Amino acid sequence: MTTKEPIIQVKDLAVSFRTNQGLVRAVRGVNFELYKGETLAIVGESGSGKSVSSRSIMGILAGNAIVDGGEIIYENQDLLKIDEEDFHKIRGNKLGMIFQDPTSSLNPIMRVGKQITEAMILNGKRKKNKFKDLYHDKEVDVINARIDLEEVEADDSLSKAEKSERIRAKKLVLKEAQKALKARMKTAKVEIEAEYAVYKQDYKAKKKELFNTYFKGDKKGDVLEFRAKRAELHDTYMRKIKVTQTEARDEAYKIMHEVGIPEPEKRFKMYPFQFSGGMKQRIVIAIALMAQPEVLICDEPTTALDVTIQAQILDLIKKIKEDRHLSVIFITHNLGVVANVADRVAVMYAGKIVEYGTLDEVFYDPRHPYTWALMSSMPDINSKEKLQTISGTPPNMLYPPKGDAFAQRNPHAMKIDFEEQPPLFKISDSHFAATWLLHPDAPKVLRPTVIDDRIAAMKEEVKRLRGEKE
């Protein structure tokens, strides 16, 4: 159910890291789109920039990271430009993330239940949020005015007199905006209090009525029953003000059940160390799902797990993707996993996407030498003779190579590979590869026979298995 409606667009993203040795160019111009309801797998070895790309979508890059350029468009806004305050509303709520190591992404001294409900309770101050929403536009005005003022102050091209004139004007604007904000806050407070006074009155009245039904005059009702009912009443009232513990807990039970944790009532009170790796990963997924995100970014969620558990987690991710119509970015280096979950694949090497296409195109018609190397170096269950290896190591991204980054390790490298970076050549409407071999003037190079052999062998196997099933 993939539609051609992009939900996230990454354009020319470039990220570097400041280190003692210099700038490390981790991502060097990456372009991709994530369509609604699809799974995009990003494949590559460590250091290829796949994690950095996804982390910049989430806005959780390390402190020494510099975004050199590009944009990430989500809901008509550039995620690289919006400020942290606004990002709080997106991160977690709209974009969820699952990390590689479930052990280190959970707090060891906090019960898992609290960890699952934590974000919901923290974000769920309904009264406060309502109040904030009421004066939000005025607040934005103040911030804009302040930014304008700072810009004028920093502007050196103006003459002194002109500058002071402008600053005065801007300061006036700022003052006015601040005044307006204060006024709005006052009225908003009155509005909110009025609204909630009604709720409170209602609650009090109901409480009295309840008391009367049980204990008025000589009546002697059941105290326990009364207390339970009163607590219920209190809860419904509190739910208007904030997300209550019980509400969050009920929601958590539901989601824990959904991600396949048996007996959520029991597990809710346990600590992370009491869970196995697979169960911990399920809890991490539950935490990500609590906020009902639209996009789920999975950063090697199964690398730390065993094959059997890996299969279960992959099934789970596929299931929740279908149920909730999620769009998933799946980062991994295991081609088997990619074949299992992905709709489209992007192969990354040295901070660039070298091949990009649908699952079948990349697996049955790979064009980039790096994709070939990756596919032929992976031992699969049928490989017999010596494994083909990729000689050498990835380039040092402190000094990114001038030409094609893979040229050093590429047996088919041509002279131009060392001199100029290849553009993305179009193979079909959805399939692109960045290699000079696709240039019309390039010599014809066939992909390694290992890949052909494997495709043929797997075809036979699939045929056999299909036959067996029928």
Place this chain on the structure above:
Amino acid sequence: MNHEIVLKVTNLKQHFKTGVGKYKIYNKAVDGISFEIRRGEVFSLVGESGCGKTTTGRTIIKIYKPTDGEVELLGRRIVAGTMGYKQEIKDLRKDTPQKIAEIKVNENLSAEQKAEKIADLKSKKNERINELRKEIVQAKKDQREKYRPDQAEVKQVKKEALGKIEVLKKDIAKLNQEFLQFKATAFQKTDSLPAGTPQARKDEVHDEEIKVYRAKRKEKNQKVQALQDEILTLSLSPKFYNRPLLNKMQMIFQDPIDSLDPRMSVKDIIAESLYINGIKKDQVVLDKVYEVLKLVGLQPDHADHYPHEFSGGQRQRIGIARAIISEPQLIIADEPISALDVSIQAQVINLLNELRIKLGLTILFIAHDLSVVKFLSDRIAIMYYGKIVEMGSKEAVFNNPLHPYTLSLISSIPMPDPDYERQRGKNIRYNPGVHDYSVNKPTMREIEHDHFVLANDVEFESYLKKINAKKAKKQA
């Protein structure tokens, strides 16, 4: 293939104790496993994390003290646990009084017969307990023992070496003597030239003579050098001979970053095992280090570097070099590639495969990645919670998987093929509850040639049927 058994593990148990008093819990990490590894083969232990495969490796190499069971390396018992013996003593002490009471109640026997029987039982019990105690002492001794070769033999070797060295030294002295004699007469022609000869002529004659002299000197030096090298190796030979048996077993660890000391140079890391065995001559050590560095595909000048200067794959190569420098016969590779990058994994697998052929190594390969295991190994054992559930040759296990856990393990490997993944239905999940072991306890049984499976009678029958049906189908 050679059928000499390098490593034999019998009923190995490793229980870890946690807690004290009534909170005492035994974690049965390894619970009675047995297998054999033959010379030159790669034997793989596969299973999910926590199934005890790493613990097995560590117990074999004596990082842990075993609870019960034995391990034999090259026919010598190197690991021995005592729990079994202790349990038997306990049982005897508990059972015998019961038996005695039974005899006392028995009315068919006369008083004399009763006394006789009781005495017999008691003496039998004491005898057995004494035997068992001796076994325990022996086991403890074996566990401590380093298995150096017989010191008399070492002395013999040393004596022989010294004798040979004596001869060689005499040879060197003879060479030197000869050379001295030659030197005395070397410049006769120049010296004997008449006084009036021109300088040019003098130089010519001198040049000729010096050429001969230098050639002779070079030849002599080379000969002496060769002899001296021989002396060096001979003088070290008793030390090599005196290496403990345990040195013939080495380990490669999972994490190449944690397992190398960051403050030791590569040379020190690799040569450590030589130093420990008393080989301290710089020249010998360096030669050996360069040799193994070349073997694992590194450059000799890497010896002076430090681990942090290397990438993950190179570090793992250093780990492998450290393991092979003491010329082991058995290598325990504990998930050597799972911490490495995809493109590097293939390099390390190929390296292990090459070394195994080149050096005739036997490898115990511990892993959870089945595709790597199938590529590398000859025989496979699949572990589930401390027990081997299926074991056999690679072909047998992968073509005819029988135990439900093996089935689920094999079915859950993701394949790099979209069509295959699409036709994959729901994964088979292993539920240990499918076995009914309440009456009939399971044992390892051989179901076909070199293919064992953990099963009880009922299951064995069904497995046998399954395998026969498959064979019949193949023939048809």
